[in-house]
Amino acid sequence: MKKTILGTACLFGLLAVAFGAFGAHGLKNIVDAQAVATFETGVRYQMYHAFFLFALGLIPFEMVKSKKTIYLCTVIGVVLFSFSIYVLALNSLVDFDFKVFGIVTPIGGLFLLAAWALLGYGIVKSKILK
Numbered sequence: 001m002k003k004t005i006l007g008t009a010c011l012f013g014l015l016a017v018a019f020g021a022f023g024a025h026g027l028k029n030i031v032d033a034q035a036v037a038t039f040e041t042g043v044r045y046q047m048y049h050a051f052f053l054f055a056l057g058l059i060p061f062e063m064v065k066s067k068k069t070i071y072l073c074t075v076i077g078v079v080l081f082s083f084s085i086y087v088l089a090l091n092s093l094v095d096f097d098f099k100v101f102g103i104v105t106p107i108g109g110l111f112l113l114a115a116w117a118l119l120g121y122g123i124v125k126s127k128i129l130k
Contacts, residue, residue: 002057005071009053012078016047019086027089035089042085049078049112056119064122073115080108 020043027036056070064070084105091098 001061001067001071005053005057005067008071008075009050009057012046012053013050016043016050019043019046031089031092035092038085039089042082042089045085045112046078046082049074049082049115052115052119060128063126063128064119066118066122070115070118070122073111073118077108077111077113077115080104081112082108084108 020040023036023039023043027039031039053071053074056064056067056074059067061067084101087098088102088105
């Protein structure tokens with residue numbers, strides 16, 4: 001599980017850097033400033049959660065026993081939250097109206113909140129940290 005968590009953290013971090021560079025250099029000429037700002041929000045939250053996964057991967061299992069659930073909540077949250085924001089920011093570039101999928105963004109946010117809450121609960125209940 002540790003390799004999976006750390007590998008996913010690397011993938012999310014790599015994609016956040018790539019998407020961030022695209023947002024900073026490629027998007028400014030093709031969408032409005034509001035769309036660029038929206039896109040950057042997705043990148044920022046994706047990178048925050050890449051770091052979150054690194055920390056999760058390095059925390060001993062004995063300290064937080066719900067690592068798999070926390071990991072799944074984080075991955076689902078990033079995909080639903082950040083990736084829906086990317087699509088919504090680029091909506092003006094395609095004929096299809098992706099705004100109908102806007103409901104998944106807050107659902108992704110709820111998964112991210114759950115991941116943080118589960119990690120916090122696990123740390124508070126840990127018998128290692130007394």
